[in-house]
Amino acid sequence: MKVWSILAIIIVAAVIFIVEFPLLKKKKKDLWFFSLFLVIFTAISVLEAGEVPLPNPLDYIQSFYQLFLG
Amino acid sequence: MDNQTISPRQFMFLVILFTIGSSIIIVPGPLAAQAKQDAWLSITISLLIGLTLILFYNHMAKLMEGKTFVQATIMVFGNWFGRFILFFYLSFLFILAALVLRNIGDFMTTEIIPETPLQFTHILFLIVVIWGAYLGLEVMGRSAEMFMPWVFLLLLFFTITLAPQINVENLQPFLGEGFMPVLSTSTFVIGTPLLEMVTFLMIFPYVKDAKTKRKAWVLGVFIGGMILTLITLLCLLVLGSDLTALNTFPSYKLAQKINIAGFLEGLEIVIGIIWMLTIFFKMVVLYYAVSVGVAQFLTMDDHRPLLLPLGMGMIVLSIIAYPDVAYFETFVGDTWFPYAFTHGFILPAFVWIGLIIKSKRDKKQKDLSSHS
Numbered sequence: 001m002k003v004w005s006i007l008a009i010i011i012v013a014a015v016i017f018i019v020e021f022p023l024l025k026k027k028k029k030d031l032w033f034f035s036l037f038l039v040i041f042t043a044i045s046v047l048e049a050g051e052v053p054l055p056n057p058l059d060y061i062q063s064f065y066q067l068f069l070g
Numbered sequence: 071m072d073n074q075t076i077s078p079r080q081f082m083f084l085v086i087l088f089t090i091g092s093s094i095i096i097v098p099g100p101l102a103a104q105a106k107q108d109a110w111l112s113i114t115i116s117l118l119i120g121l122t123l124i125l126f127y128n129h130m131a132k133l134m135e136g137k138t139f140v141q142a143t144i145m146v147f148g149n150w151f152g153r154f155i156l157f158f159y160l161s162f163l164f165i166l167a168a169l170v171l172r173n174i175g176d177f178m179t180t181e182i183i184p185e186t187p188l189q190f191t192h193i194l195f196l197i198v199v200i201w202g203a204y205l206g207l208e209v210m211g212r213s214a215e216m217f218m219p220w221v222f223l224l225l226l227f228f229t230i231t232l233a234p235q236i237n238v239e240n241l242q243p244f245l246g247e248g249f250m251p252v253l254s255t256s257t258f259v260i261g262t263p264l265l266e267m268v269t270f271l272m273i274f275p276y277v278k279d280a281k282t283k284r285k286a287w288v289l290g291v292f293i294g295g296m297i298l299t300l301i302t303l304l305c306l307l308v309l310g311s312d313l314t315a316l317n318t319f320p321s322y323k324l325a326q327k328i329n330i331a332g333f334l335e336g337l338e339i340v341i342g343i344i345w346m347l348t349i350f351f352k353m354v355v356l357y358y359a360v361s362v363g364v365a366q367f368l369t370m371d372d373h374r375p376l377l378l379p380l381g382m383g384m385i386v387l388s389i390i391a392y393p394d395v396a397y398f399e400t401f402v403g404d405t406w407f408p409y410a411f412t413h414g415f416i417l418p419a420f421v422w423i424g425l426i427i428k429s430k431r432d433k434k435q436k437d438l439s440s441h442s
Contacts, residue, residue, distance in 0.1 A: 009382075012382075013382070016378045016379065020375050023375070027370075027371055027372075029368075029370060029371075030371055030372065030375055031375075033368050033370055033375075034376065034379065037376060037379035037380065038379040038382075040383070041379050041380070042382060044382075044383060044386050045382050045386050048386045048389065048390065054386070054390055057161075057165065057391075058165070058392075058397075058401055058405075061409055062400075062401060062405045065404075065405050065408045
């Protein structure tokens with residue numbers, strides 16, 4: 001099950017890249033940022049699908065505001 | 071991004087739908103828990119504060135001179151410090167969008183499709199949102215215009231069918247707990263949805279007609295706030311404050327009470343449709359603002375390539391955000407207001423001061439050059 005969902009995420013990311021690439025060929029900067037976001041978020045999704053415990057940003061927000069509110 | 075504009079009326083409808091979306095789920099419960107039978111009063115108070123907040127945003131939008139919040143901040147504070155501020159602004163919008171997605175996901179899995187895993191509900195819902203954000207602001211405005219009558223009609227239907235079950239004694243004693251709980255819970259509604267209105271600083275420049283669009287913003291928040299008050303009032307009148315506080319989805323529970331002459335029942339999906347529509351519009355506005363904001367932050371030509379990758383991140387965030395219901399309740403109850411306040415008021419106020427100083431300086435320079 002784990003393997004299948006990881007595989008599915010990678011296939012989805014590949015499809016997104018194949019769909020967007022022809023449209024971005026001429027715009028180098030857009031292509032770079034798009035690829036950067038895609039790689040980062042695909043990696044995060046794969047980690048999540050692999051049941052690796054990820055840090056929750058809400059925990060940091062909560063502990064930050066607890067400093068003031070006590 | 072691509073010179074699409076919407077009319078003030080479409081903008082007003084988007085504001086109304088944004089105000090109702092997701093707040094309609096999360097507001098009545100915690101309010102009734104603390105302010106008891108006076109919960110409706112605390113919404114009215116926060117609405118008044120919220121309207122002054124909108125006047126502030128309006129003044130700010132005037133100073134921004136047709137630039138979005140991201141462009142204006144970079145213009146005032148320069149490339150580096152401006153982007154430092156914007157990182158927090160954009161992360162606020164991104165987290166908010168993920169939490170709103172989680173709201174509808176939680177609702178769907180507990181009440182309507184319990185067998186479907188949360189991820190798939192989120193993915194299905196987000197695909198439609200991405201589609202809307204891909205088509206752009208004009209399509210969003212037009213579809214808001216199309217769905218607004220439906221939301222109004224369903225709300226009207228909902229109110230009329232519940233009218234026979236209203237029990238006015240549920241509202242008594244008026245101010246039985248004193249005025250303090252009413253005041254202290256009013257921060258809840260200011261945090262969600264009123265401070266979230268800061269999202270519209272990304273969309274406001276794309277609205278036509280400078281004069282009427284300011285009125286449209288204020289009127290939109292007012293109507294949306296009145297609808298929230300109406301829903302909370304109905305919850306209190308029919309269920310009473312104790313039952314409202316106990317339920318996760320009080321207004322859904324309320325709709326289950328609809329019973330027309332003993333043969334028409336099970337109409338709770340009516341309120342389900344209102345939720346899905348309003349949350350869809352809230353999501354689409356947030357998603358559009360996030361992707362356009364990130365694109366302007368990185369000075370890209372188009373926001374569309376970002377839509378799908380950001381969506382992948384948003385689904386993961388929406389799933390890990392709340393490990394359980396207790397976490398959700400403490401986060402929304404305690405942390406959300408200060409978090410929304412720093413990003414919805416302090417941060418814009420900081421940029422606002424910068425804008426005032428800059429506009430004064432520009433004026434001086436103009437005077438100097440005209441004299442010489």
